[in-house]
Amino acid sequence: MSGQAGKLRVAVVFGGRSAEHSISCISAGAVLAALDPDRYEAIPVGITRDGGWVLPDPGLRLEIVDGVLPEVTGGTPVTLVGDPAFRGLLPLAGDEPRTELDVVFPVLHGAYGEDGTIQGLLEMSGLPYVGSGVFASAASMDKEFTKKLLAAAGLSQGEHVVLRDASGALRADPGLLDDAARERLGLPVFVKPSRAGSSIGISRVTDWAQFPEAVAVAAAVDPKVIVEAAVPGREIECGVLTGPDGGTPRASLPAEIRLRPGTDWYDFTAKYLEDAAEFDVPAGLTQAQTRAVQEAAVRAYLALDCAGLARVDFFLGVGPDGAERLVVNEVNTMPGFTPISMFPRMWAVTGVGFAELVDHLLAAAPAVHGARDRPAVDRDARA
Numbered sequence: 027m028s029g030q031a032g033k034l035r036v037a038v039v040f041g042g043r044s045a046e047h048s049i050s051c052i053s054a055g056a057v058l059a060a061l062d063p064d065r066y067e068a069i070p071v072g073i074t075r076d077g078g079w080v081l082p083d084p085g086l087r088l089e090i091v092d093g094v095l096p097e098v099t100g101g102t103p104v105t106l107v108g109d110p111a112f113r114g115l116l117p118l119a120g121d122e123p124r125t126e127l128d129v130v131f132p133v134l135h136g137a138y139g140e141d142g143t144i145q146g147l148l149e150m151s152g153l154p155y156v157g158s159g160v161f162a163s164a165a166s167m168d169k170e171f172t173k174k175l176l177a178a179a180g181l182s183q184g185e186h187v188v189l190r191d192a193s194g195a196l197r198a199d200p201g202l203l204d205d206a207a208r209e210r211l212g213l214p215v216f217v218k219p220s221r222a223g224s225s226i227g228i229s230r231v232t233d234w235a236q237f238p239e240a241v242a243v244a245a246a247v248d249p250k251v252i253v254e255a256a257v258p259g260r261e262i263e264c265g266v267l268t269g270p271d272g273g274t275p276r277a278s279l280p281a282e283i284r285l286r287p288g289t290d291w292y293d294f295t296a297k298y299l300e301d302a303a304e305f306d307v308p309a310g311l312t313q314a315q316t317r318a319v320q321e322a323a324v325r326a327y328l329a330l331d332c333a334g335l336a337r338v339d340f341f342l343g344v345g346p347d348g349a350e351r352l353v354v355n356e357v358n359t360m361p362g363f364t365p366i367s368m369f370p371r372m373w374a375v376t377g378v379g380f381a382e383l384v385d386h387l388l389a390a391a392p393a394v395h396g397a398r399d400r401p402a403v404d405r406d407a408r409a
């Protein structure tokens with residue numbers, strides 16, 4: 027081990043280039059606070075909004091202070107070395123020593139955090155890390171491929187259409203969808219950027235006259251746009267956690283997001299700014315419904331080749347045939363990890379506390395992303 031007196035040295039990486047920068051900082055603050063100082067040596071590593079890696083200034087508080095969201099701004103610039111001989115962080119200037127690491131917990135959400143890109147760098151660095159690998163991260167971030175893989179695993183999907191190069195398609199034909207497609211989808215539809223999060227760029231369209239504008243809004247976030255039929259039903263979430271040593275995953279008790287009357291859907295404002303939702307943790311479901319949600323959550327996790335953890339989000343409603351229908355909406359490979367986030371709360375009511383969750387994920391990391399195909403590197407020969 028690299029840390030002091032045999033402690034495991036854990037880099038907790040947070041911030042980053044996505045719109046969820048501050049949420050990531052708060053999640054990381056909670057993870058850092060949960061690491062037992064007798065067993066871990068924690069190295070906080072910030073990524074600024076423009077992508078710079080720093081060992082943050084010691085004054086940085088990873089919580090909301092006087093209503094101001096935390097943000098990574100300054101610190102000592104470092105880089106994560108994509109060379110397994112180094113396994114750690116190198117200072118970009120000055121004569122600070124390099125920081126060798128044992129494991130990395132990328133507590134990052136959205137683009138460059140949850141989409142396979144940092145996972146690729148971590149693979150190259152030879153370091154074990156918490157969470158899904160390159161493929162599962164990229165596939166779960168992209169709503170088109172999430173749907174394709176879930177459908178292949180027999181998990182029911184709502185009607186949807188994928189618009190590639192949506193801006194170009196909009197210029198060529200402002201109507202975009204023919205009558206048959208409109209008929210099949212019905213109204214309302216949800217128009218979404220394929221790769222985004224936090225409801226950014228999403229519109230709920232109740233009149234086809236609003237549709238071109240909604241596509242333009244989504245296309246400004248991602249050139250690939252998904253148009254989905256509205257799926258009626260309750261919004262249910264479920265946490266999935268790897269077994270020890272990367273073994274058989276298990277599901278938490280599900281939770282429900284109940285929007286207050288007058289709120290049509292869980293948009294950015296409802297998520298972060300207004301008190302527009304109530305959370306039932308656990309959800310008020312029958313035993314059979316709970317089991318069905320848990321079973322589908324584990325199937326979705328496996329279908330996308332997830333590792334470590336995931337939060338699987340569902341709609342639970344009634345299908346056209348009158349039978350109960352469970353539809354997976356999306357899979358988040360690095361769900362919110364703040365003390366009030368759904369993922370840790372669902373695990374808490376399932377009997378796994380916050381610190382135990384973090385311990386479990388760190389302990390499983392080497393098995394999940396261990397020495398796969400990696401010959402041992404003689405560090406001394408090159409260091």
Ligand SMILES: Nc1ncnc2c1ncn2[C@@H]1O[C@H](COP(=O)(O)OP(=O)(O)O)[C@@H](O)[C@H]1O
Pocket residue numbers: 184216218222223224225226228254255256257258261290291292293339355356
């Ligand atoms: N097909 C749909 N039917 C009904 N509501 C939807 C649908 N798609 C999205 N929503 C609503 O929009 C919210 C955000 O959509 P989601 O796909 O989860 O985007 P994000 O990845 O940004 O969280 C959901 O939580 C839900 O309230």
Ligand SMILES: [Mg+2]
Pocket residue numbers: 224225339356
């Ligand atoms: Mg969502």
